Amino acid sequence: MELKIIVLTLFIIAANAEKVSYEGYSLYKVTPTRENHLILLKDVQKKGVGEFWEDPLYLNYEMRIMVAKENKVLFKSMLGKSGMVIEETIKDLQRAIDDQLKPAQRSAQDSHLFLSMNWNQYYSLEEINNWLDEVEKNYPTIVTSVTMGQSFENRQIKGIIINYRPGRNNLIGMLQGTLHAREWITTATITWIIKEFLTSTDREVRALAENFQWHLFPVVNPDGYVYTFTTNRMWRKNRSTQSFTSCLASGVSNDLSNGVDLNRNFDYAWMTLGTSDNPCTQVYAGPAAFSEPETRAISNYILGLNREGRFIYFIDFHSYTQLICISYSDVNGTDVLLAENYADMYEIAARGAAKIENSHATRYRVGVAADILYPMSGTSFDWAKYAARIPISYLIELRDLGQYGFLLPPEQIIPNSVEIMDALLVMDKTARYMGYYSGSQSIICSFSIILIGVLVALIN
Ligand SMILES: [Zn+2]
Structure with missing residues (x-):
């Protein structure tokens, strides 16, 4: 039994250590303007069709969603009927990530x-x-x-x-x-x-x-x-493992349950607005x-x-x-x-x-x-x-x-x-x-x- 736990733990560590690739992903912009848009976006997230830069919590807020190549058709068909405008803002996400690490070319005087x-x-x-x-x-x-x-x-x-x-x-x-x-x-x-x-x-x-x-x-x-350098460029929270749990029901990777949103963890009106008690979200308050x-x-x-x-x-x-x-x-x-x-x-x-x-x-x-x-x-x-x-x-x-x-x-x-x-x-x-x-x-x-x-x- 103990051996099983150790093997599982090692597997989790190994899985987490692997660098996340966004090869073939596109970044889409959508703006939910009605309650049913939010419900639909939550469904997209729950089914693992798109990975969200921020959780779908707010109306009239421009959101960014990363969608893998194999999910693009499903993503568009799920959102297509809702009337929400879908705009592809970055065609090749991994390339944009790689480009960000290339130094800008400047003349010596601008350096x-x-x-x-x-x-x-x-x-x-x-x-x-x-x-x-x-x-x-x-x-x-x-x-x-x-x-x-x-x-x-x-x-x-x-x-x-x-x-x-x-x-x-x-x-x-x-x-x-x-x-x-x-x-x-x-x-x-x-x-x-x-x-x-x-x-x-x-x-x-x-x-x-x-x-x-x-x-x-x-x-x-x-x-x-x-x-963000070693494993996942899009990481937002800290790396606390205290609340590690299965995120199967949320449609996101279990790794997202690691970490607390530090800008929701301060003791001012804690856990009241624009935050979540679910570790599988980007805005987990801790x-x-x-x-x-x-x-x-x-x-x-x-x-x-x-x-x-x-x-x-x-x-x-x-x-x-x-x-x-x-x-x-x-x-x-x-x-x-x-x-x-x-x-x-x-x-x-x-x-x-x-x-x-x-x-x-x-x-x-x-x-x-x-x-x-x-x-x-x-x-x-x-x-x-x-x-x-x-x-x-x-x-x-x-x-x-x-x-x-x-x-x-x-x-x-x-x-x-x-x-x-x-x-x-x-x-x-x-x-x-x-x-x-x-x-x-x-x-x-x-x-x-x-x-x-x-x-x-x-x-x-
Ligand atoms: Zn921020």
């Missing part, structure tokens, strides 16, 4: 080599961590490397602190990437920001770099990130809030920083769909005012988005997730806003709008990063004018209300 990294390609976890060490070694008085904790598979969650004024700086900002493993562009964006903070001669970049103690974590889900070592590490780190100084900015980068999401993600309508500085956060984000659109013609939308994406609960940025009282907390969904989605070509790393840096500069300037550096934003807010009152009185 942005900084130590061992450039932004013409995506890097493995090992390469990123080595580069962080290199950065620390080259800027010993400004940069300190830091490990916020260990992952489920015991990898370090590594980042760096950039502090130009040690001992004097009490303004704190934190940026994190790849909470969702497959969203590679988020990691490249954070390493770009690190490079800019250390090397840019632009006056505004210098001010943003030097006014803050920055805590920058390119990969907060290291196990998932490694898994057996309990903070059940995962990665979310515990992030939250403990944030609480620790909060005791050290004035923690003003927290940004959790994701991809894709080009959005700046404002807390809180489980509300809309007038309930958005539950976030006491909602209007400020909206204004700051809107100015950032306007800058991106005016300077780079890339359109970002701004709002609460329930309005511009879908309602969510248990997210890191909502928890940071709610539990750690960080005044300005965003989730930013980077490029693109779905043409490549998670497979954003390396040619777009630099344009993406440049426009985000431009947005951050404008957002910071706006927050500074509003008084967030001095903690006097409430005074400014009250002053504005009095001023508006006086003007209304004068008009009347």
Whole structure:
């Protein structure tokens, strides 16, 4: 009996270790607009006809479905009668995956080599961590490397602190990437920001770099990130095996029951909206809030920083769909005012988005997730806003709008990063004018209300 279990376990490990090939797969875009569309999509998933980038939970939300060659006819016939428009966005998925690993061709003057990294390609976890060490070694008085904790598979969650004024700086900002493993562009964006903070001669970049103690974590889900390189490019969750189970009834591979969606595992409105208690889904919230070592590490780190100084900015980068999401993600309508500085956060984000659109013609939308994406609960940025009282907390969904989605070509790393840096500069300037550096934003807010009152009185 024991031998059988060992053989079965080895078989499962071997099956999981094999690299998933998407040869012959196409990627399709569909938008469910009626309840029966969602029922139909759930049926497609349950029968294993398509593999979903996200679970079919929301109406009017553009979804991506990967379909193997042998299932394409059945897929089209199942959805064909529903009236849903099916659009093939990537013809050869494996080729798009392979292409993403080929460095972009750029002229020498467009190259942005900084130590061992450039932004013409995506890097493995090992390469990123080595580069962080290199950065620390080259800027010993400004940069300190830091490990916020260990992952489920015991990898370090590594980042760096950039502090130009040690001992004097009490303004704190934190940026994190790849909470969702497959969203590679988020990691490249954070390493770009690190490079800019250390090397840019632009006056505004210098001010943003030097006014803050920055805590920058390119990969907060290291196990998932490694898994996207070694085994399954489309992996989203962490690699926890605690809830391993058969997914036969869900129509997905049993491997999907491994892992928790880390951006549903934080202790803010946990397990209420846009999430699932079924381990065989992409949005599995975990057996309990903070059940995962990665979310515990992030939250403990944030609480620790909060005791050290004035923690003003927290940004959790994701991809894709080009959005700046404002807390809180489980509300809309007038309930958005539950976030006491909602209007400020909206204004700051809107100015950032306007800058991106005016300077780079890339359109970002701004709002609460329930309005511009879908309602969510248990997210890191909502928890940071709610539990750690960080005044300005965003989730930013980077490029693109779905043409490549998670497979954003390396040619777009630099344009993406440049426009985000431009947005951050404008957002910071706006927050500074509003008084967030001095903690006097409430005074400014009250002053504005009095001023508006006086003007209304004068008009009347
Ligand atoms: Zn994400």
